[in-house]
Amino acid sequence: xxxLSLDRAHESVEKxxxxxxxxxxxxxxxxxxxIEVIGNYVISAGxxxxxxxxxxxxxxxxxxxxxxxxxxxxxIEFFHTATLLHDDVIDESNIRRGKExxxxxxxxKYAILVGDFLFSQAFRLMIATRSIEVLNIxxxxxxxxxxxxxxxxxxxxxxxxxxxxxxxxxxxxxxELFAVAxxxxxxxxxxxxxxxxxxxxxxxxxGISFQIMDDILDYTSENLGKExxxxxxxxxxxxxxxxxxxxxxxxxxxxxxRLFKDDEKNEGDFQLLVxxxxxxxxxxxxxxxxxxxxxxxxxxxNKHFITLDKQEILRSILSYQINRxx
Amino acid sequence: xxxLSLDRAHESVEKxxxxxxxxxxxxxxxxxxxIEVIGNYVISAGxxxxxxxxxxxxxxxxxxxxxxxxxxxxxIEFFHTATLLHDDVIDESNIRRGKExxxxxxxxKYAILVGDFLFSQAFRLMIATRSIEVLNIxxxxxxxxxxxxxxxxxxxxxxxxxxxxxxxxxxxxxxELFAVAxxxxxxxxxxxxxxxxxxxxxxxxxGISFQIMDDILDYTSENLGKExxxxxxxxxxxxxxxxxxxxxxxxxxxxxxRLFKDDEKNEGDFQLLVxxxxxxxxxxxxxxxxxxxxxxxxxxxNKHFITLDKQEILRSILSYQINRxx
Numbered sequence: 001x002x003x004l005s006l007d008r009a010h011e012s013v014e015k016x017x018x019x020x021x022x023x024x025x026x027x028x029x030x031x032x033x034x035i036e037v038i039g040n041y042v043i044s045a046g047x048x049x050x051x052x053x054x055x056x057x058x059x060x061x062x063x064x065x066x067x068x069x070x071x072x073x074x075x076i077e078f079f080h081t082a083t084l085l086h087d088d089v090i091d092e093s094n095i096r097r098g099k100e101x102x103x104x105x106x107x108x109k110y111a112i113l114v115g116d117f118l119f120s121q122a123f124r125l126m127i128a129t130r131s132i133e134v135l136n137i138x139x140x141x142x143x144x145x146x147x148x149x150x151x152x153x154x155x156x157x158x159x160x161x162x163x164x165x166x167x168x169x170x171x172x173x174x175x176e177l178f179a180v181a182x183x184x185x186x187x188x189x190x191x192x193x194x195x196x197x198x199x200x201x202x203x204x205x206x207g208i209s210f211q212i213m214d215d216i217l218d219y220t221s222e223n224l225g226k227e228x229x230x231x232x233x234x235x236x237x238x239x240x241x242x243x244x245x246x247x248x249x250x251x252x253x254x255x256x257x258r259l260f261k262d263d264e265k266n267e268g269d270f271q272l273l274v275x276x277x278x279x280x281x282x283x284x285x286x287x288x289x290x291x292x293x294x295x296x297x298x299x300x301x302n303k304h305f306i307t308l309d310k311q312e313i314l315r316s317i318l319s320y321q322i323n324r325x326x
Numbered sequence: 327x328x329x330l331s332l333d334r335a336h337e338s339v340e341k342x343x344x345x346x347x348x349x350x351x352x353x354x355x356x357x358x359x360x361i362e363v364i365g366n367y368v369i370s371a372g373x374x375x376x377x378x379x380x381x382x383x384x385x386x387x388x389x390x391x392x393x394x395x396x397x398x399x400x401x402i403e404f405f406h407t408a409t410l411l412h413d414d415v416i417d418e419s420n421i422r423r424g425k426e427x428x429x430x431x432x433x434x435k436y437a438i439l440v441g442d443f444l445f446s447q448a449f450r451l452m453i454a455t456r457s458i459e460v461l462n463i464x465x466x467x468x469x470x471x472x473x474x475x476x477x478x479x480x481x482x483x484x485x486x487x488x489x490x491x492x493x494x495x496x497x498x499x500x501x502e503l504f505a506v507a508x509x510x511x512x513x514x515x516x517x518x519x520x521x522x523x524x525x526x527x528x529x530x531x532x533g534i535s536f537q538i539m540d541d542i543l544d545y546t547s548e549n550l551g552k553e554x555x556x557x558x559x560x561x562x563x564x565x566x567x568x569x570x571x572x573x574x575x576x577x578x579x580x581x582x583x584r585l586f587k588d589d590e591k592n593e594g595d596f597q598l599l600v601x602x603x604x605x606x607x608x609x610x611x612x613x614x615x616x617x618x619x620x621x622x623x624x625x626x627x628n629k630h631f632i633t634l635d636k637q638e639i640l641r642s643i644l645s646y647q648i649n650r651x652x
Contacts, residue, residue, distance in 0.1 A: 031469075032476050086442060090435045109416045112438060113475045116412060116445070120468035123449050127461045135453045135461070142446035143357075149439045150358050 006048055008316040013056035020052050020073040027074070027121055038102055038114045042081050045097035050210075050317075051076045051181045057317060058185030058199055061310050068129040068188045072138070075125035076181055078118045079142065083149070085115035090153070091234050095227050134184050141180040148172025157235040159261050163242055163289070167208060170215075175207025198304035202297050206321055209293035212239055213324050216286050219274055229270050235260050239286045240277050247280050290325040298322065332374055334642035339382035346378050346399040353400070353447055364428055364440045368407050371423035376536075376643075377402045377507045383643060384511030384525055387636050394455040394514045398464070401451035402507055404444045405468065409475070411441035416479070417560050421553050460510050467506040474498025483561040485586050489568055489615070493534060496541075501533025524630035531623035532647055538565055538616035539650050542609055545600055555596050561586050565612045566603050573606050616651040624648065 010017065028039040052073035059069040087093070088101040089108045095101055103111035119142075126138050151169050155161050182203035186196040215238035218231045231238050237260055245256055258264050259273065277283060301318055305311050336343065354365040378399035385395040413419070414427040415434045421427060429437035445468075452464050477495050481487050508529035512522040541564035544557045557564050563586055571582055584590050585599065603609060627644055631637050 032473050032480070034480055035473065035476055083442075086438055090438060108434075109479055110476070112412055112416060113472060113479060116409075117469065117472040117476060119442070119445055120465060120472050123465045124469055127458065127465050130458050132453065132456050132458075139446060139449045139453050143443065143450055146439060146443040146446050147358050147361065150361055150436070150443060153435055153439060154358070154360055 006050065006053065006317060006320050009053055009057050009313055009320075010049075012310075012313045013053065013060055016056040016059070016070060016073070017049060017052065019067075019070045020049075020056070020077065023070055023074040023125070024077060027078075027125070031117070034106075034110065035114055035117055038106055038110060039081070039118065041099070041105070042085060042096070042102050043077065045099050047097050049077065051080055051177055054178060054181040054203060054206075054317065055185050057313050058182050059189060061305065061308050061314050062185060062189035062191055062195075063309070064185065064189040066188065068131065068134070069185060071125045071128045072134065072181075072184050072188070075122045075138065076177060078122035078125065079138075079145075080177060082115040082118035082122065083145065085111045085118070087149070089115075090149075091230065093227065093230060129188070131188065133187050137180050137184055137187065141176045144172050144176045148174075148176070152236070155237060157261050157263060158237055159241070159245060159257055161237045161242060163239065166237070166239060166242055170211040171204060171208055174211040175204045178207030178210065179203035195304060198300050202300045202305070205293045205297035205300065206318065209290045209297065209321055209325060212286060212290035212293070213321075215239055216283055216290070219277060220283060232259070232270055232273065233265075235263055239289060240282050243285050243289075244277055244280060244282045247282075248276065252276055287325045291322070294318065294322045294325055332376065332379065332643060332646050335379055335383050335639050335646075336375075338636075338639045339379065339386055342382040342385070342396060342399070343375060343378065345393075345396045346375075346382070346403065349396055349400040349451070350403060353404075353451070357443070360432075360436065361440055361443055364432055364436060365407070365444065367425070367431070368411060368422070368428050369403065371425050373423050375403065377406055377503055380504060380507040380529060380532075380643065381511050383639050384508050385515060387631065387634050387640050388511060388515035388517055388521075389635070390511065390515040392514065394457065394460070395511060397451045397454045398460065398507075398510050398514070401448045401464065402503060404448035404451065405464075405471075406503060408441040408444035408448065409471065411437045411444070413475070415441075416475075417556065419553065419556060455514070457514065459513050463506050463510055463513065467502045470498050470502045474500075474502070478562070481563060483587050483589060484563055485567070485571060485583055487563045487568060489565070492563070492565060492568055496537040497530060497534055500537040501530045504533030504536065505529035521630060524626050528623050528626045528631070531619045531626065532644065535616045535619035535623065535647055535651060538612060538619070539647075541565055542612050542616070545603060546609060558585070558596055558599065559591075561589055565615060566608050569611050569615075570603055570606060570608045573608075574602065578602055613651045617648070620644065620648045620651055 024043055025040065028036045055069055055073045055076060084096060085102055088096055089103045089111045093101050094104055102114070126135055148169055152173055155165070155169065179200045180203070182199035183196055186199040191199070215231065218229065218238065219240055221228070241256065241260065245253060248256070255276070259269060297318055301315065305314055350369055351366065354362045381395055381399045381402060410422060411428055414422055415429045415437050419427050420430055428440070452461055474495055478499055481491070481495065505526045506529070508525035509522055512525040517525070541557065544555065544564065545566055547554070567582065567586065571579060574582070581602070585595060624644055627641065631640055
């Protein structure tokens with residue numbers, strides 16, 4: 001079993017994920033050509049499909065027999081794609097999933113409106129489950145996520161941001177969707193409240209760990225299908241900057257202030273910043289925080305899921321993330 | 327009874343509309359300060375609240391006794407406000423409801439994200455009705471409306487647009503929300519399918535008539551709380567232009583092509599265009615089309631609603647619109 005990829009999990013729910021994709025592309029094909037083209041472009045660009053994957057895997061681990069997980073999976077992917085379309089307009093990103101961002105290719109107007117359409121389709125699919133409980137969970141999550149995006153916007157260039165505020169933002173904007181992908185699988189599988197909460201907790205901690213790792217990779221990797229240093233360019237203060245700011249000297253603090261608060265950036269500053277982060281071993285310090293959260297997810301796993309049949313599929317997702325942050 | 331305003335209808339459901347406003351502002355106050363401030367700014371700027379009004383009035387005409395209409399009314403107003411926020415970003419409008427547009431005051435980023443938040447809250451409130459039927463109707467409407475917005479974008483600068491395509495767009499982007507405001511009131515009041523369809527048909531025709539009149543006023547009135555000539559500036563081809571293009575001479579056709587298709591506008595062109603529209607009496611011709619649709623709404627009214635207690639409140643809304651287009 002590889003712990004370096006999500007292949008094990010993808011394979012185990014391959015059929016379900018194909019059904020999700022079919023539902024997504026069938027839904028898009030029923031509408032205006034530009035919706036279909038733009039929707040297909042963004043969604044077929046791939047991504048790990050980790051959110052629907054969590055829903056499918058939990059449904060399998062809980063021996064779910066119906067087809068609501070297909071609708072929820074497609075709804076979650078639609079919702080996630082809608083937020084990506086809007087995020088890229090807001091962040092003025094050029095690249096998404098290794099391709100030219102939709103708003104660059106078709107204008108901001110199309111990105112905003114097709115995003116709105118995908119939101120509405122996400123809700124259509126959620127409603128198709130006919131479960132008020134599922135609807136409550138997912139619509140509450142939608143509100144938390146968009147509020148998280150607003151909070152993130154409020155915190156642009158805020159170098160006073162502390163770790164707990166940062167965690168609060170990424171919990172809302174990223175981890176909540178991970179969490180409800182897990183929780184709704186427990187709900188449709190008629191698991192008890194304890195198990196539903198455990199699934200939610202597993203997803204929240206996994207999601208926080210996941211986002212911290214993405215925020216680290218924004219400084220270290222060019223292979224994310226995104227641009228390197230996007231957060232830096234936007235003035236988005238993430239964990240590496242928060243931790244660096246706590247330990248660096250006065251001159252370095254001034255440097256951070258100039259880059260983020262004052263938004264005065266010169267050529268070569270990004271490389272200098274990365275060197276400064278490395279000097280204080282901050283990437284590893286950040287990974288430790290990410291590890292803390294994947295560790296919490298593991299504790300929940302060990303307490304609630306380890307005795308279940310097929311737990312090893314779920315375990316493989318956890319191992320993937322633990323491996324990323326180790 | 328004045329047929330020049332919606333006062334009669336507003337008065338009859340005053341208490342319900344206050345409850346809707348309270349629910350809206352209470353919901354906003356529970357969230358991030360910037361959501362509350364921007365949401366309050368846009369929603370308290372007023373507008374006629376005609377969409378929730380239709381829902382309240384129909385609920386009263388159908389003697390509805392519960393409180394779902396309050397939730398639906400607030401959901402519809404949230405949804406409508408979200409589309410206004412996004413529309414103003416897309417259309418680059420400076421003014422909305424007589425005030426500086428939100429995206430001008432707080433940036434496009436906030437307008438997009440607060441719009442997304444209001445979408446999610448709209449769905450939260452719809453779900454609070456716990457009626458899958460209501461949810462199906464409203465979420466389908468949300469998809470139709472956003473698809474209508476995309477179609478409108480596709481048709482920018484398209485001077486080949488014909489009347490039926492134009493009606494198709496305004497039916498989706500505007501009239502659908504009028505229609506489901508009426509239909510859902512019939513649903514929660516346990517009216518039969520015939521009555522539900524009649525309510526929907528009344529709303530669709532009223533909404534089409536309403537939007538045609540707004541499109542006429544874009545050329546003739548500065549008192550809408552919007553800018554005069556916005557459609558003209560954006561290259562949005564509306565009924566007056568479609569009708570003018572059918573009857574004007576070759577030189578005038580070239581003029582329209584230059585303004586809309588080629589987007590080459592000089593000072594004084596707008597006034598020239600208005601004169602040309604007046605020369606062929608196109609404002610009245612456009613009003614005749616609007617009248618056709620308010621007439622269809624009246625036929626439905628006479629067939630289905632005229633014998634109901636309190637039908638006169640509903641009649642006053644219809645009279646308001648008939649008066650606008652007469």
